[in-house]
Amino acid sequence: MAEFTSYEPGTPSWVDVASSDLASSKAFYGALFGWEAQDLPDPAAGGYGFFLLRGKLVAGYGPTMAPGQPSAWATYIQVDDADKTAEAVRGAGGSVLAPPMDIPGDAGRMAVCTDREGAFFSVFQPNQHKGAQLANEPGAFCWNELDSRDLDAAKAFYPAVFGWTVEGGADGGWEYYEWKRGGTATIGGLMPMPPGAPAAVPPHWVTYFAVADTDAAIAQANGLGATTLAGPMDSPAGRFAVLAGPQGEVFAVIKL
Secondary structure (H helix, E strand, O other): OOEOOOOOOOOEEEEEEEEOOHHHHHHHHHHHHOOEEEEOOOHHHOOOEEEEEOOEEEEEEEEOOOOOOOOEEEEEEEOOOHHHHHHHHHHOOOEEEEEEEEEHHHOEEEEEEEOOOOOEEEEEEEOOOOOOOEOOOOOOEEEEEEEEOOHHHHHHHHHHHHOOEEEEEEEOOEEEEEEEEOOOEEEEEEEEOOOOOOOOOOOEEEEEEEOOOHHHHHHHHHHOOOEEEEEEEEEOOEEEEEEEOOOOOEEEEEEO
């Protein structure tokens, strides 16, 4: 078990899915990962809720907020001060699409941003909500990766906002980089957009969920209405695949 009660600033600490069909998404992820859905009773939550595994928070869910908005998984990066981070985003050439706001129930404060290329991410200043209580084990998120069309822009933007450094390069046919917090702690990945990705696919953050058996998870997901976009394939980190859920939301599964 990998339980967490806090995260260091600059670390991805939470993920959630915005879905155009919440009932379908709850059923899909419940069957795939064994998650239990828990709706928040406060009307101010706007339909938001939590996915739990063994009674521990692992992810969130909520409805898409605008007509035509695609369903998608979002990565939240923990910060000490959401307002200062939003200003840093603007200063580094990104955009703040939803300015810093308090989350109902004294959960914390957040903002929705994009980097220089338009890749979405959120920043989260915790209060009562501390982030995912389980991570890095089957059924929980274990990795967050930026697929970019302009690596130089990404390498300039995220260090300016979060103080990250980047290490890596091309090795054995892979070009891959790791984001480092404090110069030593690996907290995420960066890679070029895969060559086969359609031109219309924008740069984006991908959430990876750990599984016990990648091939079995793919077969189960496909049987539940998902589509395999890439893989399965082996990497230095483990065997993984990229999927699209029933509402089109992209995520990955990996046996570490």
